[in-house]
Amino acid sequence: MGLFGPPNIEKMKAKKDIKGLTKALSYQKDDSVCRSAALALAEIGSLEAIDALKNPRVIEWFVARLKDENDANRDSVAEVLGKIGDLRAVEPLIATLNDEESWVRRSAADALGQIGDARATESLTEALSDPQPEVRKAAAETLDSLGWQPDQGAAGAAYWVIKFDYARCVPIGAPAVEPLVAVLKDPAMNRQWHARAAKALGEIGDARAIKPLIEMFKDINRPGEVVFALRQIGAPAVEPLSAALKNRDPNVRSAAAFTLEGIDDARAIKPLIAALKDKDEHVRKNAARTLNIISNNHPGEVAPFIAALKDKDANVRLHAAGVLGRLRDAGAVKPLMTALKNKDQDVRSLAAETLGKIGDAQAVEPLIAALQDANGDVRREAAIALREIGDARAVEPLIAALQDANGDVRREAAIALRKIGDARAMEPLIAALQDANGDVRREAAFALGHLGDTRAVEPLTRALGDSDQEVCASAAAALKALGDSQGVAAAEAYQERAAGQPAQYRLTATCLGNPLDLKVATERLCVYCTHLRDPNLRDPAYPKGVGECANSFSSHKSVVSLDDTCEHWMPNTKVRFWLSKGYMEHNMEGWPKKPWYQVFDDGPDGERGTR
Numbered sequence: 130m131g132l133f134g135p136p137n138i139e140k141m142k143a144k145k146d147i148k149g150l151t152k153a154l155s156y157q158k159d160d161s162v163c164r165s166a167a168l169a170l171a172e173i174g175s176l177e178a179i180d181a182l183k184n185p186r187v188i189e190w191f192v193a194r195l196k197d198e199n200d201a202n203r204d205s206v207a208e209v210l211g212k213i214g215d216l217r218a219v220e221p222l223i224a225t226l227n228d229e230e231s232w233v234r235r236s237a238a239d240a241l242g243q244i245g246d247a248r249a250t251e252s253l254t255e256a257l258s259d260p261q262p263e264v265r266k267a268a269a270e271t272l273d274s275l276g277w278q279p280d281q282g283a284a285g286a287a288y289w290v291i292k293f294d295y296a297r298c299v300p301i302g303a304p305a306v307e308p309l310v311a312v313l314k315d316p317a318m319n320r321q322w323h324a325r326a327a328k329a330l331g332e333i334g335d336a337r338a339i340k341p342l343i344e345m346f347k348d349i350n351r352p353g354e355v356v357f358a359l360r361q362i363g364a365p366a367v368e369p370l371s372a373a374l375k376n377r378d379p380n381v382r383s384a385a386a387f388t389l390e391g392i393d394d395a396r397a398i399k400p401l402i403a404a405l406k407d408k409d410e411h412v413r414k415n416a417a418r419t420l421n422i423i424s425n426n427h428p429g430e431v432a433p434f435i436a437a438l439k440d441k442d443a444n445v446r447l448h449a450a451g452v453l454g455r456l457r458d459a460g461a462v463k464p465l466m467t468a469l470k471n472k473d474q475d476v477r478s479l480a481a482e483t484l485g486k487i488g489d490a491q492a493v494e495p496l497i498a499a500l501q502d503a504n505g506d507v508r509r510e511a512a513i514a515l516r517e518i519g520d521a522r523a524v525e526p527l528i529a530a531l532q533d534a535n536g537d538v539r540r541e542a543a544i545a546l547r548k549i550g551d552a553r554a555m556e557p558l559i560a561a562l563q564d565a566n567g568d569v570r571r572e573a574a575f576a577l578g579h580l581g582d583t584r585a586v587e588p589l590t591r592a593l594g595d596s597d598q599e600v601c602a603s604a605a606a607a608l609k610a611l612g613d614s615q616g617v618a619a620a621e622a623y624q625e626r627a628a629g630q631p632a633q634y635r636l637t638a639t640c641l642g643n644p645l646d647l648k649v650a651t652e653r654l655c656v657y658c659t660h661l662r663d664p665n666l667r668d669p670a671y672p673k674g675v676g677e678c679a680n681s682f683s684s685h686k687s688v689v690s691l692d693d694t695c696e697h698w699m700p701n702t703k704v705r706f707w708l709s710k711g712y713m714e715h716n717m718e719g720w721p722k723k724p725w726y727q728v729f730d731d732g733p734d735g736e737r738g739t740r
Contacts, residue, residue, distance in 0.1 A: 135162050142169035151181040160194070164205055167191065171212040182213045192221045200230045207233060211240025219246045226252050226268075231261035238264060242271030250277055257287035258308075262317075265291050283308075293322060295329040306335045313341050324354035331358025336365040343373050346384040356384065360391035367392055371400035374416075379409040386415035393423045402433045405449075410442045417448035424452045431456060435464040438476055450479035454486030462487060466495040474504040481507060485514025493518055497526045505535035512538055516545030524551040531557050536566035543569055547576030555580055559588045562604075567597035574600060578607025586616040593623045 136156060141149040150173075153166035167187070170178040181187075191213075194206045207225055210218040218240070225237035238256060241249040249271070256268035269291040279285035279297075286305035289297040290312060298305035312318055312326035323345065330338040339362060345355045359366045366388075373385035386404055389397045397419070404416035417437060434456075437449035453461045461483070468480035481499055484492040492514070499511035512530055515523040523545070530542035543561055546554040554576065561573035574592055577585040585607070592604035605623050608616035 135159055136166075138162065138165040138169055141166075142173065145173055145175075147173065147175070147177050147181060150178075154181070154184075154187055154190075160197075160202070163190070164194075164202055167209045168205055171209045174212070179213060182209065183215055185217075188213070188215050188217050192218060195221050195225050200228075200233055203228060203230070203233045204236050207236035207240050211236070211243035214244050216244065216246060219244055219248055223249050223252045226256050231259070231264050234259065234261070234264045235267045238267035238271050242267075242274045245274060247275055250275055253277075254284040257284055257291060262291075262315075290326075293325075295322075295325045298329050299332045302333055303335055306330065306333060306337050309333075310338060310341045313345060327354040327358040331361035334362050336362065338362065339366045339369045343369060343381065343385065346373070346376075346381040347378050348380075356388045356391070359388050363392055364394060367394040367396050371397050374400045374404045374407075374412075379407075379412060382407060383409065383411040383415050386412055386419055390415075390419035390422050395423075398424065402430065405433050405437050405440075405445070410445070413437075413440060414442055414444040414448075417445045417452075421448035421451040424455065431458045431461045435461055435468075438465075438468055438479060439471070439473075443475055446475060446479055450483045454483045457487045459487075459489060462489045462492055466492055469495050469499050469507075474502075474507055477502060477504065477507045478510045481510035481514050485510070485517040488518050490518060490520050493520045493522050497523055500526050500530050500533075500538075505533075505538060508533060508535060508538045509541050512541035512545050516541065516548050519549055521549060521551055524549055524553050528554055528557045531561050531564075531569075536564075536569060539564060539566060539569045540572050543572035543576050547572070547579045550579060552580065552582065555582050555585065559585060562588055562592050567595075567600055570595060570597065570600045571603045574603035574607045578603075578610035581611065583611055583613045583616075586611060586613045590616060590619045593619060 135158065136149065136153045138150070138153060140146075141153070147170065150166045150170050154163055154170075156162040156166070167182060170182050188210075191206050191210055195203055195210075197203050197206070203225070207222060210222060222237045222240050222244070226234055226241075228234050228237065234256070238253060241253065253268045253272050253275075254277070257265055257272075259265050259268065265287070269288055272288070279288040281301050281304075283304040286298050286301045287308050289295065289301075290305070290308040295309060295312070298309060309326045309330050313323060313330075318326075327342060327345070330342065339359065342355050342359055342362075359370065370385045370389050370392075373381050376382050376385070382404065386401060389401065401416045401420050401423075404412055405420075407413050407416065417440075420434075431453065434449040434452045437445050438453075440446050440449070453465065465480045465484050465487075469477055469484075471477050471480070477499065481496060484496060496511045496514050496518070500508055500515075502508050502511065508530070512527065515527060527542045527545050527549075531539055531546075533539050533542065539561070543558060546558060558573045558576050558580070562570055562577075564570050564573065570592070574589060577589060589604045589608050589611075593601050593608075595601050595604065601623060605620035608620040
């Protein structure tokens, strides 16, 4: 070091000593002094400071140092050249876009943007595919400043990925697959961007996306969007997904089984059947679910589904039974008959249900025995199965089932006797018209009409006075079906009374603007809320109909327009509605003289109206 040492760059920068800093640019003993002086001048940023840097010798000196062994020097030099903005630096900076260090490449891209020379466009489009995101982003921003417009090729796809506008990649197609796949593999991306990239890949439909999409199943928070994408790709994904059913990760196996449901390809049946033995219950459940759907179009073997009836997971048993019911393979009948004695009541119930779907007469005796099962659900399914088979051997046992303690069993027994149509059931069905359960009485009335014996006319006529309007309607229909003149007359008289029976009530305040405390006489029709869309049951002022909203969020009921409240109805809420059609007795000025429509409820929630 000399007597006076190197110039104090920080001191000169603080004083904005441009002349001193300009002189320091020529310091020969230490390159770092020159670099610091240049950066200081660039930071000062005044016209005089930048002009000092535009000295041809200085430019040449900086350009030469773009190849400096020290990467920090190269980075600083690229930054300074950008601020200088001299066109002589364009070609060297373009070459620096290939520097081994990503931050140097990024600074070169930024510098080219500051200079604004179109010669850099081609190299910058190549930089859109740089391995490092900060370089890609800098290249895209520089191209924006140059007015570049993305094309329909690889560069355009890379550009839209950098801009997080993955939807723009879909029309580009195949060239966009690799950039979008890179998004899927980038752990720095959050779920939102992974989801959008997966969606775009699904719409493009390129098979190259299948493997990386399946890899995403390893993250339990990602399957939803991936499933949709793979289903869109369709048939090319079947074999990779089938192979994924053997993946070590249960999340991958489960999601693969679920995804195959939406593709419906016979090639997946055998791997899915093997998955019914998977140690993970979620895999078994999704495999059974998918087979329950696709086996309808692609029949397969029966034995694995019979075994699956014993699975500890109820969903697996349910879907296995569904498959067996649709396959209708006689080979399943005997194992299912054995399953009627299984210690698990769900297995017994599913076995009975499935035997009914298969419809093989050899199951009649075991199903008759199942009518004595300790579990009501099993007895009900046995009655339904016997109805489906329709064998006369079941008549006496079904008659006995009309006395079952379970109302559902009694109802299904009445329906089964109607289908079989044996005259032995007539007297027991007449007795069933007195059953405590309205559904049983209704089905008994239907069955008597079907049997065609006029001895039922008198008891059916009495049933026209039943407290349950559905029973009355069923009795009227049965009387008409029997064709007896007295019975038909009684049925028609009932129907006429029911159609014209006035309902006296007082209107309450509603959002339809009805006035208070006015008595109205109306004709009544009982309907479900969905039926209020019938154009014959609408007030012209409310083309979408009116209905009553009653849900857990409200302590009261109110008559409302479907325009306003349809979305607020609870999906499982059943309310009995009476749609009233009539004329107001009071004709106050300005009120309509034409028929008015009003909905009200005169019974407890959950009761069913006439359909």
